[in-house]
Amino acid sequence: xxxxxxxxxxxxxxxxxxxxxxxxxxxxxxxxxxxxxxxxxxxxxxxxxxxxxxxxxxxxxxxxxxxxxxxxxxxxxxxxxxxxxxxxxxxxxxxxxxxxxxxxxxxxxxxxxxxxxxxxxxxxxxxxxxxxxxxxxxxxxxxxxxxxxxxxxxxxxxxxxxxxxxxxxxxxxxxxxxxxxxxxxxxxxxxxxxxxxxxxxxxxxxxxxxxxxxxxxxxxxxxxxxxxxxxxxxxxxxxxxxxxxxxxxxxxxxxxxxxxxxxxxxxxxxxxxxxxxxxxxxxxxxxxxxxxxxxxxxxxxxxxxxxxxxxxxxxxxxxxxxxxxxxxxxxxxxxxxxxxxxxxxxxxxxxxxxxxxxxxxxxxxxxxxxxxxxxxxxxxxxxxxxxxxxxxxxxxxxxxxxxxxxxxxxxxxxxxxxxxxxxxxxxxxxxxxxxxxxxx
Ligand SMILES: *Cc1c(COP(=O)(O)O)cnc(C)c1O
Numbered sequence: 001x002x003x004x005x006x007x008x009x010x011x012x013x014x015x016x017x018x019x020x021x022x023x024x025x026x027x028x029x030x031x032x033x034x035x036x037x038x039x040x041x042x043x044x045x046x047x048x049x050x051x052x053x054x055x056x057x058x059x060x061x062x063x064x065x066x067x068x069x070x071x072x073x074x075x076x077x078x079x080x081x082x083x084x085x086x087x088x089x090x091x092x093x094x095x096x097x098x099x100x101x102x103x104x105x106x107x108x109x110x111x112x113x114x115x116x117x118x119x120x121x122x123x124x125x126x127x128x129x130x131x132x133x134x135x136x137x138x139x140x141x142x143x144x145x146x147x148x149x150x151x152x153x154x155x156x157x158x159x160x161x162x163x164x165x166x167x168x169x170x171x172x173x174x175x176x177x178x179x180x181x182x183x184x185x186x187x188x189x190x191x192x193x194x195x196x197x198x199x200x201x202x203x204x205x206x207x208x209x210x211x212x213x214x215x216x217x218x219x220x221x222x223x224x225x226x227x228x229x230x231x232x233x234x235x236x237x238x239x240x241x242x243x244x245x246x247x248x249x250x251x252x253x254x255x256x257x258x259x260x261x262x263x264x265x266x267x268x269x270x271x272x273x274x275x276x277x278x279x280x281x282x283x284x285x286x287x288x289x290x291x292x293x294x295x296x297x298x299x300x301x302x303x304x305x306x307x308x309x310x311x312x313x314x315x316x317x318x319x320x321x322x323x324x325x326x327x328x329x330x331x332x333x334x335x336x337x338x339x340x341x342x343x344x345x346x347x348x349x350x351x352x353x354x355x356x357x358x359x360x361x362x363x364x365x366x367x368x369x370x371x372x373x374x375x376x377x378x379x380x381x382x383x384x385x386x387x388x389x390x391x392x393x394x395x396x397x398x399x400x401x402x403x404x405x406x407x408x409x410x411x412x413x414x415x416x417x418x419x420x421x422x423x424x425x426x427x428x429x430x431x432x433x434x435x436x437x438x439x440x
Contacts (some may be wrong), residue, residue, distance in 0.1 A: 001062045003218060004033040006309040016066050016121045019114060019219035020129070022212040030218040031310045036062065038261040047233050051083035052076050054233070055113075055226045062222065071120055079116035079146075082108065084227045086234045086375075089347045092366060094240075095355075096231040097378045102145040103171060104381035104400055105138060105299075106251060109227060110220030111146035117219050118211075119150045129209045130431060131155045132198055134191035137164040138299055141171035143213050144179045154431065155213075158182045158191040158423070161415065167384070167403060174409040182426065186418025194423045204424060207432040215250055216306050224254030225261070231375055232263050240373035241327070241365065243269040245358035247300030249278060249307035251377065256314055256325070269374070270328045271361030273297045273336070278305055279328040285319040296333045296388050297354040299380070329361030336360065340392035350397060352382040352389075 004012045007028025013021070018030045041061045045054060060072035067075075082101040088094045101108025122129060131153060133143055140157045147155045157172055161183045164172070173181040184191050198204055199212070213220070228242060242265060244252045252270050259265055272279055273295040281287045289304035315322040331339075339356040343349045351359060355378040362374045382389055383403065386396035398404075416422045 001036065001065070002033045003030040005030055006313050014066055015063055015117075015218065015222075019117055019121070019217060020211050022214065022217050029216050029306065029310055031313050032257070035260050038062075042229065042233075042262045045233050047236050049230070049233060051227065051230050052080045054230050055080055055223060058226055058229070059222075067120070075113070075116045075120050078119070079112040079223070080109075084230055086231055087349070089349060092373045093362065094231075094235065094373075094375045095349070095351075095378050096227065096242075096375055098227060099352075099378060099381040101142075102402065103138070103142040104384055104403060105142060106224070106227075106377070106379045107139060107142040107215070107220075108146065109223050110215070110217075110250075111139075111142040111213065113223035114213055114217055114219035115143075115146040115150050115153070118153060122152045126209065128152050128154065128431075129211050130427070131213045132158075132195050132210050132427075133213055134158045134188065134195045135164075135172070136160070136188040137168040139215060141168060144172055144175055144181075147213070148175050148177060148179055150178065153178060155179045156182060156427070158184050158195060160188045160191055161185050163188065167399070167407065169413075170406040170409060170411060171403075173411040173413045174406055176412060180430070181413040182423070183413040183415045184418050185415065190418035194418070194420050197420045198423060198427065201420075201424065204427060208427060210427075215248060221250055221254050221257070221307075221310075224251055225258040228255045228258040229261075229263050232258075232265060235375070237264065238373065239264075239266055240375050241265065241267055241269050243271060243358045243362040243365070243374050243376045245297065245300060245354045245377065245379055246270045246272055246278065247275065247297075247302040247305065249302075249305040249311065251379070252326070253307045253310050253314075255377075256311065259325075260314065266372075267325045267327060269358075269361055269365055270326050271358045272328070272330055273300050273357055274330065274332060275301055275303055276330045277303065278308060279330050281308065281319060282323045282326060282328050296336050297357050299354055300357065327365065329364055331357045331360040337388075337392045339363075340389065344393060350382045350389075350393075351378060352380045352385050353392075354379045355382075356392075 005024035005028035007026030009026040056073045056076040060069045085097040098106035246252050292301040292303035336356045339360045362376045383397045383399040390396040
């Protein structure tokens with residue numbers, strides 16, 4: 001699978017190279033350079049194929065120029081000790097639950113696959129790479145869990161002191177091993193600035209191999225397409241719309257990729273909270289990025305969604321064509337709260353605030369088109385958002401046990417100031433010394 005970039009150049013790359021680069025040299029995002037036809041592979045699956053098996057066959061189908069079937073199987077069995085669950089609410093509405101991984105949100109799929117691929121393809125001169133990542137909370141915990149114990153990879157996570165939730169902090173700081181949590185006395189923006197400047201620090205980069213694992217990495221996008229295909233096969237390839245609660249639009253882009261590969265669904269429903277720049281684009285063809293506003297579904301508070309560039313590339317920059325395939329709905333916080341209690345009353349189903357945004361959109365679509373079937377993508381476990389669940393239902397939800405246990409563990413972090421120099425000296429002290437010894 002050759003990749004090209006959404007940037008201005010005609011640079012291209014293999015998947016192997018692209019996952020260690022993150023962004024393309026021209027600053028654009030990598031995406032498949034041609035439409036692939038995976039029908040010959042899809043035709044052979046039946047509806048009870050396991051997620052891991054499906055992932056391995058598709059990985060091989062996509063990357064056969066770069067790896068063997070054994071490698072594809074090893075990558076996927078290391079990455080996916082968890083799988084999606086399909087729940088039928090009624091004859092026309094199903095839910096594809098993606099929160100059964102280690103951090104209880106769908107980002108586990110992308111992070112685990114990327115970690116496993118990096119482990120497989122690692123060939124730096126020192127035999128080690130350092131993943132440097134800034135987090136405002138959730139992404140960092142999926143990354144930390146995914147890379148925990150990876151051979152040859154160290155992870156350094158920067159998070160703003162006192163500005164992540166207690167549960168998020170425990171997810172970042174209790175793993176130990178190859179995961180180091182840096183507690184930065186500053187904001188998330190400081191963390192990001194420090195990480196960015198490290199990537200352009202030439203002396204640092206001459207001593208260490210630094211790379212990122214952020215959400216725009218193509219290695220996180222590809223595996224997200226797999227669960228859309230799994231959910232479609234599980235429902236015997238019937239016709240339905242996928243409704244996707246969206247923020248940075250990576251999840252939706254992955255679904256669209258799956259449909260270009262051969263998953264035959266009539267279309268998608270992108271549902272956003274009040275951060276509605278993409279719905280506006282789909283309505284008018286005009287894209288106006290702006291500062292995000294805070295909502296109850298805060299993992300979707302994105303004012304300049306980077307994956308829109310990938311969607312535009314897939315649809316040849318034709319917004320009317322995109323709007324034929326991607327319908328949209330915009331949902332308020334008040335509606336989100338009502339939806340959580342409605343779903344509980346109507347179906348006895350508990351959904352988190354992000355999934356609830358998607359539910360409002362899906363219900364609107366179902367009312368307008370009573371014949372349509374919809375599969376709603378559930379992005380996180382409701383137990384992760386106790387305050388919102390309490391407001392909506394009057395009682396908070398129990399955390400999944402694997403997160404509950406974390407709260408008892410001891411936090412281990414290293415406090416550093418919000419200066420580029422302090423990150424630099426931390427990295428040099430901890431890693432450059434060891435590397436010099438390795439090469440002697
Ligand atoms: C990241 C996230 C989203 C938004 O997904 P995008 O790919 O950014 O559109 C939705 N729900 C939850 C729980 C998330 O963590």
